[in-house]
Amino acid sequence: MPSSVQVLGTGQLVELSRRMRAAGGPRLRQNMARRIRRAAEPLQADLQRSITGVQLPGSGRKSRGGPSPTTRPLRRTLAGGVRISVRQGASPGARVWMDRGRLPVDVRNMPWVIEAGRVRHPVYGNRKRWSTQWARPSGWWSRTTDAGVPRMRAEVARVLADVRRDLQ
Template sequence: MDVELTPSKEFERVIARMKGAPPQIKRTLSKEIKDATAPIERAAKANIKGTQVRGVRGGGAAQRGAANAARSKRGATGKTGLRESIAKGVTRKITYSGFRTGVRVRVDGKYLPESQRALIRATNKGQWRHPVFGNTSAWVTQKITPAGWFDRAVSEHGPAAIKRIREAARKALQELEK
């Protein structure tokens, strides 16, 4: 799950000119963008950690622990709760070239096993259904409250981030034109 922040035409012009730009301008712009999107990342992590999950307890923690151990060089698992694992995956990405040029705040599912990655969207929606311990004749619905943990973070902090990114792009464009 991700959201792209497309601030302005100035930003697109700056990105287009970054290829031949001095490294200092790119570093400064990247720092400004990271600072602008940090509140979204922090809010999304806090929101998912602050939710309540109701339903049955299953074997999900064991699967997440095994997935984390497989990723770790030392075999360490760390915390394996669903909300903690989703929070670890909240990141920001700036791309200066290629098809998806721009700024994205996303939730990477790499801290979850392949079979649980759909839970990222499901937790944001507020509920999901699954079979009890794999028994497809017995299904339960798990609810997470409040729903929309990612959407709330973006709607609360996104407009301010876009404003700051526009300003940073304007400054970078002025530097490039000197």
């Protein structure tokens, strides 16, 4: 699974960035960055909605129950790691990515594990007993990005056309 989706480094973005730097318009650059970020926000929201909707059924064995070793909700924690970054330097563009640094240490690989459809974890924190939860490979990242990237690219192209028109 790719760890990020990027729309950057195209010749149009680089050329436009140079022209804006030459024009010296910081307000114009800020406006473009804000609009590019807004173009990426629907994809970020779709990814967050997608990961919170993933179903992870139990292993099929009867559970004895007991308190969870953590109180944090797994899917919402993972959704909080989906980030957007906008760059305006030599390689301008937008990137939607999973920030592993914002995730707790024990679930840093969980987004990719869930994408594959197999989750192994200790039973209530007991590292001597492990459980495997199977889910249909959700494609929560790949399907969502495949559906959202064309919309994001079209919006970035529209922003570039508007900025190019303002510079002329």
